[in-house]
Amino acid sequence: MSPTAATKVLVIGYVWPEPRSSAASGHLMQILQVFLGQGWDITFSSPANPGEHKEDLSVLGIRECPIELNNSSFDRFIAELAPDIVLFDQFMMEEQFGWRVEQQCPGALRVLETSDLQSLRHARHQRLKERLKASDDNDDFSALFAPAAEQEFAGMADTDQARREIAALYRCDLSLMISEFEIELLVEQFGLPPALLHWCPLMPEHMPHSYVPxxxxxxxxxxxxxxxxxxxxxxxxxxxxxxxxxxxxxxxxxxxxxxxxxxxxxxxxxxxxxxxxxxxxxxxxxxxxxxxxxxxxxxxxxxxxxxxxxxxxxxxxxxxxxxxxxxxxxxxxxxxxxxxxxxxxxxxxxxxxxxxxxxxxxxxxxxxxxxxxxYRQQVHGPALIERLQHCRTNLAQLRRDNFTGGMLRHHHHKSTQYMAQWIEAKNRLV
Incomplete structure (x- = not known):
């Protein structure tokens, strides 16, 4: 790649963005706007069917390329694209496509956009269900909001959801976290290295100048x-x-x-x-x-x-x-x-x-x-670009320092690869 060539970014979306339907899609669109501001070359892919309120990314100059799960056509697609950065939208996309990205483009920076810590949300949902079963009181739910980080960890640590999600955080070179509380929880309770996490909150492009009275x-x-x-x-x-x-x-x-x-x-x-x-x-x-x-x-x-x-x-x-x-x-x-x-x-x-x-x-x-x-994009946008550039420049050292992530990639990717290949072969027989 020449020094003047635009950075190539591939985004693998859990769904196609619907910023008028969900804050998660809105945050992803804000990230894409920051990338576009750098003149980066962006391709967006997803195995999902387009939703009713899908954003037209092509208007922004972003290519839209549907992809399939458990299909080697993705290998050819990403090898030809040769992205510099691959952004997984939610950890399930890293689970599905991470091994293919590493196999075809080992030098690409792998970034996870978490939206929120799903295992935390699920653990809190379970706590609410237990509270509703235990009491008919529909007024006071203060006990739900009291747990400290140690108690949140205790509610999450034994769940498959947390194990899957946090393993994905380890396997990526960088994870974008929208919540400072979740960063603290991951570092202090789960032991994730701070070098793997970056605070990237919601960052609206425009701030208000006046309000309806x-x-x-x-x-x-x-x-x-x-x-x-x-x-x-x-x-x-x-x-x-x-x-x-x-x-x-x-x-x-x-x-x-x-x-x-x-x-x-x-x-x-x-x-x-x-x-x-x-x-x-x-x-x-x-x-x-x-x-x-x-x-x-x-x-x-x-x-x-x-x-x-x-x-x-x-x-x-x-x-x-x-x-x-x-x-x-x-x-x-x-x-x-x-x-x-x-x-x-x-x-x-x-x-x-x-x-x-x-x-x-x-x-x-x-x-x-x-x-x-x-929440100013003028602050968080440049900080995100600076962090990504730092990771790209120091990628080899970052991966050496993250031995746990390399170990998890080795074992997870092998099992996922063989399962995906088995599913693909089975689908050909149907």
Missing amino acids: FSERAHFLSIGNFRHAPNWDAVLWMKNAVWPLIRQQLPGAQLHIYGAYTPPKAAALHNPAQGFQVMNWAEDALAVMSAARICLAPLRFGAGIKGKLLDAMLCGTPSVTTPVGAEAMHGDAPWPGAVAESASAIAAAAVRLYQDQALWSQTQEQGRQLLLAR
């Missing part, structure tokens, strides 16, 4: 892809516990719930008489967020950081959430709204913010300051 806003809003389990659980908790308490104090209030891929079970909750309105997918999430006075996000489990809450800050909309919702999003700064651990406390905070214009304006400004302090 308090007097021109009305109603409460909740938004989130219904295929994401924490969002559906939050809708159920609002329906059964939070929203009735808000309506007691604000009888005319309305809650508008938006989300991609609304299932029949969610549509069945639609009840205009109770002010509980399931609105389906929002064509423009920022427009509906800007029209709302309060964003409700009562998440009882989850991981990563929450795109809906960043969107609320971008729109100047105070939000009411739980410690899980606010986790790793505001550092030592005040939350731009309220954080509570029970349905009654969430409802009380939401009603107060809805009615108190001075408090509402104060929290709106806190959100603006938080965006400027933690």
